[in-house]
Amino acid sequence: MTALGFLYPGHSAEDDYPRIEQLLGSDIRLDVIHTEIGEDAHRVDALRRMGSAERLAAGVEELRMAGAESVVWACTSGSFVYGWEGAHEQVRGLAVAAGMPASSTSFAFVNALRELKAHRVAVGATYPEDVAGLFADFLRAGGIEVTNVHGAGIVTAAEVGTWGEAEVLTLAREADRPDADALLLPDTALHTAAHVQTLEKELGKPVLTANQVTVWEGLRLADRRVNAPRLGALFTREPIVQA
Template sequence: MTTVGFLYPGHFAEDDYPRMEILLDSTIRLVVRHTESPDDSYREDALRELGAPGRLAAGIGELQRSGVQCVVWACDGGSFLYGPQGAHDQVMALAREAGVPASSTSIGFVHAVRKLGANRVAVAATYPEDIAARFTAFLRAAGMEVVATHAAGVADATEAAAWGPDRVRELAAAADRPEADAVLLPDTALHTIGHLTELEEALGKPVLTANQVSVREALRLADRPAWAPRLGALFAALESPPAPVTWGSGRMYAHGGRR
């Protein structure tokens, strides 16, 4: 049995995780523990507060008791808004606290893009423009070529969680460009798992969404390949995990708590 853990802020689209567990191999268990989300606004100060060390550490004990083999901070804005170095430091601290490898959704997006071999991506973000721009900057710092960014201007996670498949599809289509090899939808408050294949069929290319990427990142850390075509191109083939992301300094980035 492979058991992987997630720290998820608040209660928005966490039902995506049991959906994914059903679609994955029966020997894979996804354990979700919630962290406090006192302010679900998509403002920089509120999003950064979600990733505060004490807030993350408070959820570790329950995950440890569940026997998880790794932990993923299932949050975008509470990670990429710290910048590349800050996001790295955040998950290294999480790994030390948990005693198992750790990563985050934001870092998982970079690994997922590399797994697909996508050279150019488009970003379809629920966020306001300033927050979406910070996610784009995070990707570019990791060497991604972002050909377009579309920001929907959603005010908070509650609003994002209420979106249905049609609005998600409209968001993805608004960001897509012919030259994009994949479309990325950050925001773990957005429900996407029930219609990933429809999204990819509509756009004719891979679509990466936050909760999907979070699970793939956890399985990467656990060295557990998984095949689940209904979870999109990211899970459509059994492959060895890619090398962890490295940055200009050559430092290893969010891989098993090692440098």
């Protein structure tokens, strides 16, 4: 049994994790610990407080007791708002506090893109445009070319958590560009685990979503590889065929 730990802010789309655990269909347990979200706002100052070392450290003891082999801060905006170097400092502090390998959703996106050898991406963000732009800056710092950034302007994670397949598909279509190797949907408050296959079929390219890449990153840190095609190209041994 491989146990993976996730620090998830508040309550929005955490039910993606038991769904993903089921889709993995292996001896893997996903342990989700909720951290204090504070002010629910896609605003830089609120996001930096949400990702503070104190709030992350508060959840690690429970993960250690559960036997987790790795921990991922399951929040994209609460990591990339610190910038490339600041986000590195954040996960280094988390690793020290947890006593295990650590990462965050923002780095998960970059590592997943490297795994897929995808160099140009389009971004469909639920965030306001300024916050979405900071994610694009983070990707560029990681060597990724961003061809388009579309921000939906949603201020709270609570509202994002109410979105269903129709809204997710609309966001993906509006953001995608023909020259993008992959489409990114960077918000762990967005329910996407059930929609990855549909999204990839619709767009004809890999689609990386926040909770999907977060779990993949936890597996990577634990040196586990799982073939789970229902979770998309990232979890599939055979690459997706471009349309």
